[in-house]
Amino acid sequence: MEEIIKLAEKGNFQFRHFETWQEYMEDSAKRLFQNGNVTDGFLTALVEREKKYPTGLQTMSIAAALPHAEFQYVKTELIDITVFEKPVLFHQMDEPEQEIKVEAAFMLLLKEPHAHLKALQELMQLFQSEYFPEIRAVREKKGLLNLLKEVEPC
Numbered sequence: 001m002e003e004i005i006k007l008a009e010k011g012n013f014q015f016r017h018f019e020t021w022q023e024y025m026e027d028s029a030k031r032l033f034q035n036g037n038v039t040d041g042f043l044t045a046l047v048e049r050e051k052k053y054p055t056g057l058q059t060m061s062i063a064a065a066l067p068h069a070e071f072q073y074v075k076t077e078l079i080d081i082t083v084f085e086k087p088v089l090f091h092q093m094d095e096p097e098q099e100i101k102v103e104a105a106f107m108l109l110l111k112e113p114h115a116h117l118k119a120l121q122e123l124m125q126l127f128q129s130e131y132f133p134e135i136r137a138v139r140e141k142k143g144l145l146n147l148l149k150e151v152e153p154c
Helices: 002-010 021-034 042-052 116-127 133-136 141-150
Strands: 013-016 056-058 062-065 079-091 097-107
Touching: 002 079, 002 116, 002 141, 013 021, 021 042, 021 097, 056 097, 062 079, 062 141, 097 116, 097 133, 116 133
Parallel strands: 013 079, 062 097
Antiparallel strands: 056 062, 079 097
C-alpha cells in the first residue's frame, strides 16, 4: 500500500453527494484544475475515457470506480478519493453495458504510463482487504490514511 498511501497523502479526499458520474467528474476535474494538479483538457479526456473504457468495478464487498485520464494531462501525481453519500451509477469495467452502484471512486493522477500498474495492484489489494468496506464510514482524510495503513501487503 506504500504507493497508494503516498498518493493519498498528496491527494484529496471528499465525502459528497453527486447525482451522476458525470457530475462527480466535472466537480473533481474543476477542483483539480483550480489547484494546479491537471491541465485544461483533463475533464474532456477523463469523460471520454470513461465512456469508452468504463471503470466501475464490483469488488468482493462494495463497488468502486477507478477513473483516470492519459498521463499528459497530469501535473501533480496524486489520488483523488471520493466516498459518495449515496451510490452513483457507473458502467461496469468488465461488462460495459451494465451499470453498478459505486460507493467510492479512486481518481488516479499519474505522470508515467507504467505507474498505473503499481497503483492498480495496490488498489486491488485494498479492494480485497477485510478493511475495504470500512471506507463507507470515512469522513476525513486522516481516517482514510489510517484505513489504508491497516491493509497488510500481500
